[in-house]
Amino acid sequence: MTTITCIEDLRVLAQRRVPRMFYDYADAGSWTESTYRANSGDFAPIKFRQRVAVNLENRSLASTMVGQAVAMPVALAPTGLTGMQHADGEILAARAAEQFGVPFTLSTMSICSIEDVAAHTTQPFWFQLYVMKDRAFIERLIERAKAAGCSALVLTLDLQVLGQRHKDLRNGLSAPPRLTAANLLNMAGKPRWCLGMLGTRRRGFGNIIGHATSVSDMSSLSAWTQQQFDLSLSWHDVEWIKRRWGGKLIIKGIMDAEDARLAAASGADALIVSNHGGRQLDGAQSSIGALPAIAAAVGGQIEVHMDGGIRSGQDVIKALALGARGVYIGRPFLYGLGALGQAGVSKCLDIIRNELDLTMAFCGLRDVTRVDHNILLPGSF
Numbered sequence: 001m002t003t004i005t006c007i008e009d010l011r012v013l014a015q016r017r018v019p020r021m022f023y024d025y026a027d028a029g030s031w032t033e034s035t036y037r038a039n040s041g042d043f044a045p046i047k048f049r050q051r052v053a054v055n056l057e058n059r060s061l062a063s064t065m066v067g068q069a070v071a072m073p074v075a076l077a078p079t080g081l082t083g084m085q086h087a088d089g090e091i092l093a094a095r096a097a098e099q100f101g102v103p104f105t106l107s108t109m110s111i112c113s114i115e116d117v118a119a120h121t122t123q124p125f126w127f128q129l130y131v132m133k134d135r136a137f138i139e140r141l142i143e144r145a146k147a148a149g150c151s152a153l154v155l156t157l158d159l160q161v162l163g164q165r166h167k168d169l170r171n172g173l174s175a176p177p178r179l180t181a182a183n184l185l186n187m188a189g190k191p192r193w194c195l196g197m198l199g200t201r202r203r204g205f206g207n208i209i210g211h212a213t214s215v216s217d218m219s220s221l222s223a224w225t226q227q228q229f230d231l232s233l234s235w236h237d238v239e240w241i242k243r244r245w246g247g248k249l250i251i252k253g254i255m256d257a258e259d260a261r262l263a264a265a266s267g268a269d270a271l272i273v274s275n276h277g278g279r280q281l282d283g284a285q286s287s288i289g290a291l292p293a294i295a296a297a298v299g300g301q302i303e304v305h306m307d308g309g310i311r312s313g314q315d316v317i318k319a320l321a322l323g324a325r326g327v328y329i330g331r332p333f334l335y336g337l338g339a340l341g342q343a344g345v346s347k348c349l350d351i352i353r354n355e356l357d358l359t360m361a362f363c364g365l366r367d368v369t370r371v372d373h374n375i376l377l378p379g380s381f
Ligand code: FNR
Pocket: 025, 026, 027, 039, 077, 078, 079, 080, 081, 107, 108, 109, 128, 156, 252, 274, 275, 276, 277, 278, 279, 307, 308, 309, 310, 328, 329, 330, 331, 332
């Protein structure tokens, strides 16, 4: 049994166990991947102030995100095709999140459906919505999320057009995978993954198949999805969705101070500083680089969350120190899932929780809600 001590160990194991098409899908950024690399790379120059001889008893990582209690301010980000990293992946990840007391966010483009995840979990999860041209379909998705008891809607605004990912194009990404000779050869070397997939019926986009007009199979689905991202999306649509949903609303994909002010004015409860994990606009600033100016621009008007490049508890606490109320992790939990299923997502959360707790202690704090820029070395951020 491989010893897993950090997120990188999970990544290496996932790369061994998940067919290349799906591992690459998770691991890729767009074009040159410069923003993808900057997302994690830009955490490194930020330095902590180490403090000593401070009482470190009774430490607490508990906080809230959009008014909901979280055992630590780290949520699982919405990721498409999660059920292709591991059979029933969304259900397994949601269960691990539930066990750790942190939010799980189900993507519109998930393999397991909203109803499926709700049937296999006991805590409310969050649902992520893409704005599509077919407004009747959006209304149905919102109603389904409400009926499933979802406790927040994460509205993603940075995918009107799709950033090109070279690896996906080369691999001919599809779900389920096309059974070409190259794919079959690659999958033959991943017996655990294959056995899992044989044991489940969830292999297509669960929220969409059978629900969108004219979509009955994978090829019509792919054509439908390409046409559906709405090029005319505006803040009026955001207000319309907010009214229809009526609950906690989180706007995802904000990288600009002016957009952050518009998000605050839209009446949303939170915004997520995010460049989609470096998968959309290559050449955009890293999320951690964009965070301080956005936090300053909105003051306390709206909760500021962030994602992108977090690979450790140290990264989490740096984001909190620079103004985030909470953060999301995408690839780290996908690596855990691909490596070890639900146990791997739990391992990922356990690693991050321990690193967060110990780093907070080294900085001389006992309560994560008290973290601010004072824990950072001036001039390093
Ligand atoms: C994503 N992301 C994403 N975001 C979203 O709003 N809806 C989605 O369906 C997806 N799908 C998706 C798939 C995969 C494989 C990845 C890696 C990411 C973006 C995601 O929510 C988040 O913004 C990033 O993953 C954060 O960066 P890290 O933590 O992966 O570095």
